Amino acid sequence: MALKLRRLSNALGVEVCDLDLRKPMSESTFGEIYSAFLQYGILLFRNQDISREQHIEFSRRFGELDDHASLPRDRHPDYPEILLVTNRPNPDGTPSESRYTGRSWHTDMSYTTRPALGSLLRCYNLPEVGGDTLFANMYLAYDTLSEGMKKLIADLHGIHLSGTRKINVADAGEARRAEVMKLNPPIAQPVVRVHPETGRKALYLGEKVKRFDGMTEEESKPLIDYLNRHATRPEFVFRQQWRENDLLVWDNRCTLHQALGDFDETQLRHMERTTVLGTPSGYIAAA
Ligand SMILES: O=C(O)CCC(=O)C(=O)O
Structure with missing residues (x-):
């Protein structure tokens, strides 16, 4: 079966049209999907x-799934493979831990020594x-x-920190910050990463990167800021404008993403992700 693909932007992404993920899918169709994933970096499945x-079963075709042990409070209570990205309050009425997830440019789980290959984010509820x-x-x-510049950065490693910024913003307190830092020590990742499949x-x-390994924050900041600004030029x-029942898949090894938070926070936005x-x-780098 030849997939029907529609480009989403000049830079990256395709919509995979006319495919119902509730139906069984042959290995060869999934092979085409995976090729498109490697080629375009993002796949969008609507409706x-x-x-x-x-969701979990389709995700498993891309590889082994994370159980989100490093983010225990954000995972679905019944499905460890599913991470909640939601502003729906907790059952006890307290604000959701994940309401600010992804509000800065990042690539998933880069603060671990087994960073994510891909993520599959499903949209359930959207603000107006x-x-x-x-x-x-x-x-x-x-x-x-x-x-x-390529020569200058060739051997640099960036220190990736987990969502401490998000936690600061959420005012979750010192104990929560300490818990997350213990579960997620600082990790040095190559600034130039060779994609393991495309080469x-x-x-x-x-x-999430505040300094290069072996350098201070003050020394690192100008170059990190420049590279991030360059990388995220329009x-x-x-820009993904979500619809309910969108499933978006991205390759974390060659893309960055950022949730914009450009909505009325009193309205429900509920997403669920597999990794x-x-x-x-x-x-692991020195703290
Ligand atoms: O909520 C979103 O749009 C993106 C969430 C995100 O950044 C993530 O799941 O890593």
Whole structure:
């Protein structure tokens, strides 16, 4: 079966049209889907009224799934493979821990030594307007650097921290910050990462990176800021305007993303994500 693909932006992404993920899928159709995933970095499936089991089952075709042990409070109580990204209050009325998830440019689980291969985010509830997500193509970001800059960053490692910024914003307190830091020590990742499947070089950075290994924050900041600004220029970006029952899949090894928070926080935005584990990368750095 030849997939019907529709480009989503000049930089990255395709919609996979006319496919019902509730129906059985042959290996060869999934092979085409996976090729498109590697080629375009993002796949969008619209109108997918799938169950959580179907979400998990489809995700497993991309690889082994994370059980989100590093984010115990954000995972679905009955499905450890599903991470909640929601502003729906907890059953006891307290605010959801995940209401600010993804509000800065990042790539999933880069703060672990087995960062995510891909993520599959399903949209359940949307505010009246907004709630969009941006994605950036990190191959393009790398390819468009000067040869001098490529040489300069070739051997650098960025220190990736888990969602402590999010936690600060959420005012969750010192105990929660300490818990997350214990579960997620700082991890050094190559700034230029070779994609394990395509062999292409991509920038691997984002706003969770505050310094390079072996350098101070003050020394690192100008270059990190420049690279992040360069990587997220509008021409490298796709903006996802969600519809209910969208399922969006992204390749974390060659893209960055950011949830914009461009909506009325009193309205419900409820998303659920599975995370496909990638190959080992990086090392634990000194705190
Ligand atoms: O809510 C979104 O649009 C994106 C969430 C996100 O950044 C993530 O799941 O990593």
